[in-house]
Amino acid sequence: MFAPNQVLTVRQMVSAEERLMAAGTDVHELMQRAGRGAAEYIWRMAAGAPVTVLCGPGNNGGDGYVIAEAIRERGGPVQVVASREPGTEAAKRAASLYGGPVVEAAQAQGVIFVDCLFGTGLSQALSDELRNLLLDLASRHERAIAVDMPSGIDSDSGALLASELPHYVLCIALGAWKQAHFLMPAMATWNMQRLVDIGADREEGGAVAVTKPHLTQPEPDAHKYRRGLVAVVGGAMPGAALLASQAAAHAGAGYVKLVSQQKIANAPADLVTVKAPGDASFGKVAGDERVSALLVGPGLGRDAKASERLGQSLSLDRPTVIDADGLTILRTAMLDGRKAATVMTPHEGELATLEKLFGLDGNAAKPERARALAEAANAIVIAKGPDTVIAAPDGRLAFAGKASSWLSVAGTGDVLAGLTAARLAVTGDPWQAANEAVWLHGNAACLAGPAFTAAQLADHVRSALESCL
Incomplete structure (x- = not known):
């Protein structure tokens, strides 16, 4: 059964295709499904304008010949540029079934350029000759489309395999999303992405894309504690904790309590703030058995008092989210003996700090780094940034879609x-919570429009949640 939200490595995609073939679907049929599915998107975007398809020697090139023939059959003007002669039997067959013109690169110009040079098949640096061919063809067309993956990108890591690549208006994934469809710098090379179904089932061990959650309104007999009490641990800089509290209040919790070391003069009237400067008073408030989740880190500070409060928060063994300063001053001993769920939300710098703390080398791609930290810390890890990856200790991975670049403003991590x-x-459920939060965060940014502040982002959380009911 087609799994539209699965995200696969190249090896997993090969395995999925092999299982399809073992069940009786040959390579030619898979190529027809992939190419004709991609041609649907290209046909709509071309709207009758001339199309040039660059075909490589492998099966991605074979997809290109299928695309070109599908457009030709519909009466669309199309031409193929062959970087080399087809090198696989499936690509040769696809090329033999194409009835349109094959032209030299220097002759090719039009409105739509389709990159079927390598797709997901490339794992080494793109030669200067092929990079220049791509750039030249893209420059002589108004819009460029990549099939499966832009040539010159590592499909597992999202790394660029060339010093410069064209910019694509559309990237069409074949069969399943690949990890690079959700990773930087790859994501920055296209505007939109679409998926073509070739009949691949869900692959065991595959990751997932973060999708819109289905939320429900509170039960008829709900009360504030049953809906969830969040205790936000304040620190030296109360503004960040206030911001996090505001976001939590808009995200469905029944009760949000800010536990502060000092009185907060500018707290909203509808936010419960409790001054708990001492260890005993803090333990009484934050350790309340009705607390469903603790948040510690935003504005906490990095001094000895902050470290003491972080350690005390974690020792309460409540489901806990650790963010910001909490991630910087965390020590492994603070997690000893914990049985309750832990969620960490590091940005790139904090991720590197945590990797040093847990003795991880940090040299892999972001998905592997997040997964390694999750296992080492026994925590759900939201490795946030322009690309966001969620990892669980049991190896599960989830990838967030491209988010608004306006999120690059102070305070959005607190939200x-x-x-x-x-x-x-x-x-x-910490895994479910992480996925829901990441989706709501991205959607709130879309609703907020351009040039928002973190406080304005928090204000749009309610509308994002409403869209999921």
């Missing part, structure tokens, strides 16, 4: 932390 704590309090 995500508040969202995560709220969804953890509501669901009791």
Whole structure:
């Protein structure tokens, strides 16, 4: 059964195709499904304008010949540029079935350029000759489309395998999403992405894309504690904790309590703030058995008092989200003996700090780094940034779609932390909570429009949640 949200490595995609062939679907049929599915998108975008398809020697090139023939059959003007003669039996057969013109690269110009040079098949640096061919053809067309993956990108890591690549208006994934469809710098090379079904089932061990959650309104007999009590641990800089609290309040929690070391003069009237400067008073409030989730880190500070409060928070053994300063001053001993769920939300710098803390080398691609940290820390890890990966200790991975670049403003991480704590309090499931929070965060950014502040982002969380009901 088609799994539209699965995300596969190249090896996993090969395995999925092999299982299809073992069940009786030959390579030619798979190529027809992939190419004709991609041609549907290209046909719509071309709207009758001339199309040039660059075909490589492998099966991605074979897909290109199928695309060109599908467009030709419909009466669309199309031509093929062959970088080399087809080198696989499937590509040779596809080329033999194409009835249109094959031209030299220097002659090719038009409106739509389709890159079927390598797709997901490339794992080494793209030669200067082929890179220049790509750039030249793209420059002589108004719009470029990549099939499966732009040539010159590592499909597993998202790394660029050339010093410069064209920019594509569309990337059409074949059979399943690949990891690079959700990773930088690959994602920055296209505007939109679409998926073509070739009949591949869900592959065991495959990752997933973060999708819109289906949320429900509170039960008729709900009360504030049953809906989830979030305790946000304040610190030296109360603004960040206030921001996280505001986001948590809009994300479905029934009760948000800010536990602060000092009185907060500018707290909203509808936010419960509790001054708990001492260890005993803090333990009484934050250790309340009705607390469904703790959030510690935003604005906590990095001094000895902050470290003490972080350690005390984790020792309460409540489901806990650790963010910001909490990730920087964390020590492994603070996690000893914990049985409750832990969620960490590091950005790139914090991720590197945590890798040093847990003795990880950090040299792999982001998915592997997130997965290694999750296992080492026994925590759900939201490795956030322009690309966001969620990892669980059991090896599960989830990839967020491209988010608004307007999120690159101070405080948006505090909003995500508040969202995560709220969804953890509501669901009791840290994996589900992380996925829901990441989706709501990205959607709130879309609703907020351009040039928003973190506080304005938090204000749009409610509308993002409403869209999921």
